[in-house]
Amino acid sequence: MQSESFTETPTQADSSHRARYQAARAAQPDRRKKRERVFAVVTIVLIIAAWMIGFNRENGDMEPYLHQAMPEAERLEKTRSGSYAAYSSEQVIGYIVVGEGNGYGGPMNLAVATDLQGRIVGLAVVRHRETPSWFKRVQENGFFSGLIGKSFRDPFTLGRDIDAVSGATYTSRGIADAALRGSRLVAEKNLNFSVPAQAPPKIVFGLPEIVLLALFALGFIGHRKSFRYKKKLRWFCMLTGMFPLGFIYTNPLTISLINKMLLGFWPDWHTHLYWYLLLGGILFTLTASGKNPYCEWFCPFGAAQECMGKIGGAKPYAISRYRSLLKWLQRGLALAAILVALMYRNPGISSYEIFGTLFDLKGNIPQFFLLALVILASLFVHRPWCRYLCPLKPLEAFIRFLKTWLKNIWPNKNTVTVTVTPKNN
Incomplete structure (x- = not known):
């Protein structure tokens, strides 16, 4: 008796390989989503642990x-x-x-x-x-x-x-x-002297606050799909943000401000109204519309990079080959900066941003060296700092992810499944 063997034809092999490839591609979003959720939970746990460690080690000998x-x-x-x-x-x-x-x-x-x-x-x-x-x-x-x-x-x-x-x-x-x-x-x-009455703090509201509110309003208008002059308005907002908020007042959003809020160091709104308007505007637009006009429209350092990109003809995705690796590096740097600040109870101790180095020309040798690299890279890569190093981008992505995750979880908890059993005749 001759044994029979089955050999897969080229057509069948191609079809089988294509099916496995499509199945693997279909499973990728689920694996990515699961990985993102694990990272989000680990991040929250680490932040809480770092905050508690910092709180316990703060009390020392006076x-x-x-x-x-x-x-x-x-x-x-x-x-x-x-x-x-x-x-x-x-x-x-x-x-x-x-x-x-x-x-x-x-x-x-x-x-x-x-x-x-x-x-x-x-x-x-x-x-x-x-x-x-x-x-x-x-x-x-x-x-x-x-x-x-x-x-x-x-x-x-x-x-x-x-x-x-x-x-x-x-x-x-x-x-x-x-x-x-x-x-x-x-x-x-102790000395029983009569102390002069302290005057109530005055509200500091000037040109920086006015410019900031105007830029938020223009960003909201420019993000509308029906607006015809979006590109021109965006460049106007970027240049306005770069000069008054950057070179004149040096008031960019940094990781230090985020760390300050996480530590519970809420400044007096009378003298720090600018920061409340800035954070409040970003959180409101981010949660309400999913847009962040600050980073893309009037961040002073982002505008400076785009100006350099116009000179050198920068490309949007010049480092796409290592995009995933750089994304996780950016996340790791941002998380490390937050954890160190919480453990040492000092918002600015781990800040590695170079905004002040550019706009105020103050910093150490490593900061000036990093600034030179970023400015040089900006000639060829579109916003290299924003895409691969800025700690605020991962925070924005984290807020978006939590918002989507909670939105998906909430309906599931309130969904009532009704099973209908057919009657037997």
């Missing part, structure tokens, strides 16, 4: 800072008001208290030492959340020494009796407020 503020003190004794009485030869020579002010990165704590007349005689930084390079600029400009000798009766007004450090106005104001509050707390609680 005594070294107190002695730094008043080195001549031989002994410190805590008072009922929470301040510390400083003794020398068993005589009270002054008081030390920790004052708090709101800087750019969040609450700032200073050990404020005053003499028995209520004059500041020493300051020591207990904790700050500013970007290290910006805080160093304030220290090197002698801002702290300018507060020594100030009385609790002085107004501590920036630009009048105190010179703010150029480019670090928020940090300067936070230090001055902490010193003022500390000195007045000692004067009222």
Whole structure:
């Protein structure tokens, strides 16, 4: 008996291979969706864990800072008001208290030492959340020494009796407020002096806020499908964002601001209205329409890259071969920046953005080197920083993903399945 063998014909082989390929292609979206959901859950868990670690490690020993503020003190004794009485030869020579002010990165704590007349005689930084390079600029400009000798009766007004450090106005104001509050707390609680009434904070609303609101309005109009002059309006918005918000005011959206909000360091809206308008506008447009006009229409650094791209003829997808790898690298950098900031309770400590390096010409050698690479790449690649390095793009994608995921989950929980059983005749 001869054995029979079956050999697959070329047509059948091609058909089988095509079917397996189509099945694999059909399964890709499900695998990608599952991977994205796992990444989202892991991200949320890591953020919560980092926040708790940072919160637990923040409380440290205060005594070294107190002695730094008043080195001549031989002994410190805590008072009922929470301040510390400083003794020398068993005589009270002054008081030390920790004052708090709101800087750019969040609450700032200073050990404020005053003499028995209520004059500041020493300051020591207990904790700050500013970007290290910006805080160093304030220290090197002698801002702290300018507060020594100030009385609790002085107004501590920036630009009048105190010179703010150029480019670090928020940090300067936070230090001055902490010193003022500390000195007045000692004067009222320990020295029994009459403290001047503090004027209510004034709402800071000027040209940056007006320009920002106008750009959001133009972005909303330009995103409408029926608008005919979208390209021209977009370039007008980009140039407007680059010059007033970038080169003049240097107010771009950075990961430091996001970290500040995650840490719960909500600044006073009277003096930081710009940031509330910026974040509120992005979140509203992103959740309501799925559009983010800031990044694509008037981000100052994005506009600078597009201007360079016009000169060099940049292409949109010049690095498409490594697109997936670069996307996960971008996500990893953004997540690492957030986790480090939460663990160390400092919003700006892990910021790697180079906006200030371009618009304020301030930064270290690595930042200027990275800026040069990005500007050079912008000649050939469309917005290389935005596409492959900017930490805000992954955050935007994360919000979009969570919105879609929740939208898909919610109907499933409220869907009632009705089964109809046919009657037997």
